[in-house]
Amino acid sequence: EAGVAQSPRYKIIEKRQSVAFWCNPISGHATLYWYQQILGQGPKLLIQFQNNGVVDDSQLPKDRFSAERLKGVDSTLKIQPAKLEDSAVYLCASSSDLRSYNEQFFGPGTRLTVL
Amino acid sequence: GQQLNQSPQSMFIQEGEDVSMNCTSSSIFNTWLWYKQDPGEGPVLLIALYKAGELTSNGRLTAQFGITRKDSFLNISASIPSDVGIYFCAGREQGGSEKLVFGKGTKLTVNP
Numbered sequence: 001e002a003g004v005a006q007s008p009r010y011k012i013i014e015k016r017q018s019v020a021f022w023c024n025p026i027s028g029h030a031t032l033y034w035y036q037q038i039l040g041q042g043p044k045l046l047i048q049f050q051n052n053g054v055v056d057d058s059q060l061p062k063d064r065f066s067a068e069r070l071k072g073v074d075s076t077l078k079i080q081p082a083k084l085e086d087s088a089v090y091l092c093a094s095s096s097d098l099r100s101y102n103e104q105f106f107g108p109g110t111r112l113t114v115l
Numbered sequence: 116g117q118q119l120n121q122s123p124q125s126m127f128i129q130e131g132e133d134v135s136m137n138c139t140s141s142s143i144f145n146t147w148l149w150y151k152q153d154p155g156e157g158p159v160l161l162i163a164l165y166k167a168g169e170l171t172s173n174g175r176l177t178a179q180f181g182i183t184r185k186d187s188f189l190n191i192s193a194s195i196p197s198d199v200g201i202y203f204c205a206g207r208e209q210g211g212s213e214k215l216v217f218g219k220g221t222k223l224t225v226n227p
Contacts, residue, residue, distance in 0.1 A: 004157070042119075042203050042217025043158065056214055091157050104215070106157025 004107035018080040025094030121218030137188040138204030147187035
């Protein structure tokens, strides 16, 4: 069974530029999560989808971050415009459904550096 | 928001030694999870705990859900070089949202 796929693995941009990350969850997983992991800290949930609907985006900085999962499968996370403090690893995770929140499978992440 | 206090921040041990790390919260949790993260990879679930007092093992790893429901610990026995990595506790707050809250991690270095 293929795991959670993310791309790109690394991205370097200058502040005020835009960037997008892509995630393809494990086949059949209804719930998809985007986390931000700043160096030296644990992951922090940004947004959670159930199929193509948003379940929780309370910690998403909506003035610059957006995410979509239009067909309920893969998802994109966008930052526009980026700030220096957005430098982090962005992790995508999926689980079979909302009740399986603990059985989240993580992708390898995208390491973003904002200069 | 809720934060978990995880300690120690880092550990340097010799191969064969036992390791213990713990996590505390200011509020009651109904789920405690322990993850390991290798460099350049996402976290991988090691052990999940769902009841106060629960003690669960996974090979050389043992974790317990504290009686007060505000803490958990992870023990690794007879450490080996491949135990190197960052260990995170995570939990779900009782009466809170569905999201997981993570600790800041314990970085483990094992010297052969």
